[in-house]
Amino acid sequence: MAISSYTVALVVLLFDLSYFGKAANNEGLGASFIFGDSLVDAGNNNYLPTLSKANISPNGIDFKASGGTPTGRYTNGRTIGDIVGEELGAPNYAVPFLAPNASGKAILYGVNYASGGGGIMNATGRIFVNRLGLDIQIDYFNITRKQFDQLLGPSKARDYMMKRSFFSITIGANDFLNNYLLPVLSIGARISESPSAFVDDMISHFRNQLTRLYQLDARKFIIGNVGPIGCIPYQKTINQLSEDECVDLPNKLALQYNARLKDLLTELNENLPGATFVLANVYDLVLELITNYKQHGFTTASKACCGNGGQFAGIIPCGPTSTMCADRSTHVFWDPYHPSEAANLIIAKQLLDGSTKYISPMNLRQLRDH
Ligand SMILES: *[C@@H]1O[C@H](CO)[C@@H](O)[C@H](O)[C@H]1NC(C)=O
Ligand SMILES: *[C@@H]1O[C@H](CO)[C@@H](O)[C@H](O)[C@H]1NC(C)=O
Ligand SMILES: *[C@@H]1O[C@H](CO)[C@@H](O)[C@H](O)[C@H]1NC(C)=O
Numbered sequence: 001m002a003i004s005s006y007t008v009a010l011v012v013l014l015f016d017l018s019y020f021g022k023a024a025n026n027e028g029l030g031a032s033f034i035f036g037d038s039l040v041d042a043g044n045n046n047y048l049p050t051l052s053k054a055n056i057s058p059n060g061i062d063f064k065a066s067g068g069t070p071t072g073r074y075t076n077g078r079t080i081g082d083i084v085g086e087e088l089g090a091p092n093y094a095v096p097f098l099a100p101n102a103s104g105k106a107i108l109y110g111v112n113y114a115s116g117g118g119g120i121m122n123a124t125g126r127i128f129v130n131r132l133g134l135d136i137q138i139d140y141f142n143i144t145r146k147q148f149d150q151l152l153g154p155s156k157a158r159d160y161m162m163k164r165s166f167f168s169i170t171i172g173a174n175d176f177l178n179n180y181l182l183p184v185l186s187i188g189a190r191i192s193e194s195p196s197a198f199v200d201d202m203i204s205h206f207r208n209q210l211t212r213l214y215q216l217d218a219r220k221f222i223i224g225n226v227g228p229i230g231c232i233p234y235q236k237t238i239n240q241l242s243e244d245e246c247v248d249l250p251n252k253l254a255l256q257y258n259a260r261l262k263d264l265l266t267e268l269n270e271n272l273p274g275a276t277f278v279l280a281n282v283y284d285l286v287l288e289l290i291t292n293y294k295q296h297g298f299t300t301a302s303k304a305c306c307g308n309g310g311q312f313a314g315i316i317p318c319g320p321t322s323t324m325c326a327d328r329s330t331h332v333f334w335d336p337y338h339p340s341e342a343a344n345l346i347i348a349k350q351l352l353d354g355s356t357k358y359i360s361p362m363n364l365r366q367l368r369d370h
Pocket of ligand 2 (some may be wrong): 135
């Protein structure tokens with residue numbers, strides 16, 4: 001009796017060691033912690049009572065891991081976060097924090113906290129009733145952080161966070177689209193706050209949020225700037241623009257925020273010892289795809305593949321009653337707001353291996369080995 005339970009314990013221990021050896025000893029990326037909005041949500045909103053959901057067909061139609069059934073990703077296939085994790089050798093996609101399987105050893109390869117409708121500011125996305133803002137996403141990471149102490153022991157856990165983990169944050173677009181620029185809900189804010197005061201507010205919140213992650217041992221950060229949100233099918237449709245025009249104000253706000261973000265990351269790189277903040281220049285990358293879409297193999301950069309309404313199918317979100325384009329790989333935009341997997345693949349490739357034009361001061365493969 002005593003011997004057999006000893007044997008069982010030993011077998012369990014050996015299994016644990018070999019599992020952990022695989023995760024922790026081999027060089028390269030250990031875990032990917034993903035924060036942000038619908039651009040990288042991998043299913044958290046499925047578990048929230050919210051108006052912002054993507055677990056309806058035909059979303060996910062090209063997502064191989066689910067056999068084409070919707071997962072809560074706001075695109076036809078993989079998100080940029082999925083592709084980057086895969087390329088850097090993660091054996092599975094970072095599990096959504098709110099999913100039942102985000103427990104035990106599954107979290108060793110990373111956790112995804114992103115939520116459709118979420119933003120830097122707590123009030124962002126109110127229109128959806130529910131979503132996880134960045135403050136709450138970091139509260140949730142604080143829970144994960146304690147689980148790592150239990151799984152690996154405090155010293156190994158700290159090392160794993162600092163050296164083997166990526167912290168990517170893709171956020172800010174909703175602070176404009178679903179907060180500052182919303183006609184009704186934000187009327188108070190827009191009367192009392194100039195664009196530069198609102199951007200100031202965003203930056204000071206974001207500084208606190210990134211510093212909190214640093215306090216929890218995050219060191220390798222990837223921060224996406226805000227894309228050309230004046231060029232998405234939704235904005236082009238409601239403003240009745242022609243194919244090659246973009247809406248001025250949203251793009252100007254994005255550029256204003258992006259300039260301040262760049263300075264913030266320079267400041268944090270200087271002030272937080274041992275931390276590396278890498279800036280992903282999503283704005284220029286997506287604008288390049290939109291401007292030179294033909295060179296990148298697309299037939300349109302203005303029309304949503306899945307959606308309805310107006311010239312660019314840009315008003316009603318993608319769902320079972322939407323019309324869907326015949327060839328999903330030839331559209332830059334999957335739906336009125338989000339890029340297609342084909343666009344995500346090009347963006348991810350630049351972030352992984354590209355030059356400082358799009359990813360600086362180093363690309364993600366360099367950051368992994370840094
Ligand atoms: C977790 O569950 C989701 C479905 O809810 C599935 O897509 C995913 O592959 C699972 N991940 C792991 C690591 O078990
Ligand atoms: C953020 O908003 C939620 C409601 O959505 C509220 O319960 C919470 O107290 C707010 N947090 C902060 C820091 O204002
Ligand atoms: C993490 O949670 C603990 C409580 O469990 C709290 O004392 C600490 O301030 C939190 N850290 C951050 C950075 O939020």
